[in-house]
Amino acid sequence: MDFTRRELIAGCSALAIAAVLPSVAHAITTPEERETAIREATRGATVTPGRVTLGIPQVAENGLSVFTTVTVESPMTEADHVRAIHLISEKNPLPRVASFHLGPRAGRAKVSTNIRLANSQRVLAIAEMSDGTFWSDEKSVIVSIGACIDGG
Amino acid sequence: MLRAALLAGLLALPAAAQTPRIKSASEFLSPDLKALQADETANPGMLWVDDGARLWRETAPDGKSCASCHGDATESMKGAAARYPQVGAEGRLLNLELRINECRTQRQIAPAFAYESEPLLALTTYVARQSLGMPMAVKTDDSAATFYKRGEAFFHRRQGQLNLSCAQCHDGVAGSRLRADVISNGAINAYPAYRLEWQTLGSLHRRLRACSLGVRATQFNHGSDEYLSLELYLAKRSQDLRIESPGVRK
């Protein structure tokens, strides 16, 4: 019996064995919830795109661990530095991902971590400066789905 | 094109006596995941290596630790993992987990660790780590031959609701995409591995059970004869691939 690629894919995905698998059922952040999260992080201030670079893959191999780096242009002196960096998700169950609190003793405004993305979405990085201004960068990430449902 | 490749693969099987040249699954990973595996601080599997190092020195109730007999693992365990599975004194095929438990019960006089328990995972990973970068090199002749042949037959046998054999994917269409995954050769040079799907580290047999379920075939138990023989066959397939344990996999 020959197998076409279609048959392989259909075969792997078609047979539901939901009774055996741990399942995930969750809400998705609404645009309003995302806006609220941004407002909370920025205390209502205006956010200007720029000065921030969000390093994240265009296509995430696996949504369970996506390596993310945020870099902000800043001399990181007492007079001029990054106070905090916030990561905001668009379509995860919750909009807040993480907040990093820095300061002049960081030396460099660059942080990295592994985040979870529930599905393809935009990720927003916001930086709060010591002068009270807020800057941002946003990237779209495609989260690919694994081949087989194998129950772990 | 795919049909021809599959057909060619299937036709070649009965005659397959030599191990095909296969790649480590790392070669199919994204640069980010490859980097994660290579970085000793970022690779979550290293937490189990740390545990294993601690356990190695922990004394069992009768007073012996692994170190009491084996000394410094970084010396004594070099190359050990590369030679497993292997046939033990009583003619049983042993993988690393079974050997560790054999030491536990017969020499340390302590209860065996349950399969997939934290201590067993930690010790297996710690011992495997001592062979980092060394080529896999199992014996498949003499007393191992029967087990090897069983494993080879398992790998080529169609199973389950999808009537698929391991060979059809992992030899036949390795390198092709199944949704967003790239089908690997099924090499086992990086186990125990931290699998993102599990959000934790797990053993090879756990992964084999996931494979079996993925193709809707019977899942065998950890330490079953089926998976042990298969493990020997897979280890031979992975011959000369460098040990990477603990690997990071999707």
Add this chain to the structure above:
Amino acid sequence: MALAVARVSMPATAKKGDIIEIKALMRHVMEPGYRSDNRGQIIPRDIVKSLSVMYAGAEVFRMEMHPAIAANPYVVFSTVAVDTGELVFTWTDEKGATTVEKKPLMVTA
């Protein structure tokens, strides 16, 4: 058996004023509270809430985490080498339990 809970890597020595890169990995399931088990019961949320790093008399770094941080949370950040001393890493979960790791740093002139 005590589980290994963290791995921190950073240089052991640095010159005063150097910016050093620090990598910290902590063992934690980071259970988001959305998954259910085989019997359909929700697995309760259990996450690390924050990582705080103290060095030379001040908190030099703090990371607040939410369920979207991957299991076994990993972070890379930097700090300026100011004085010989100890960096103290404290991870706190939502129930208030803490995990502490200390790393010495020798700072030369």
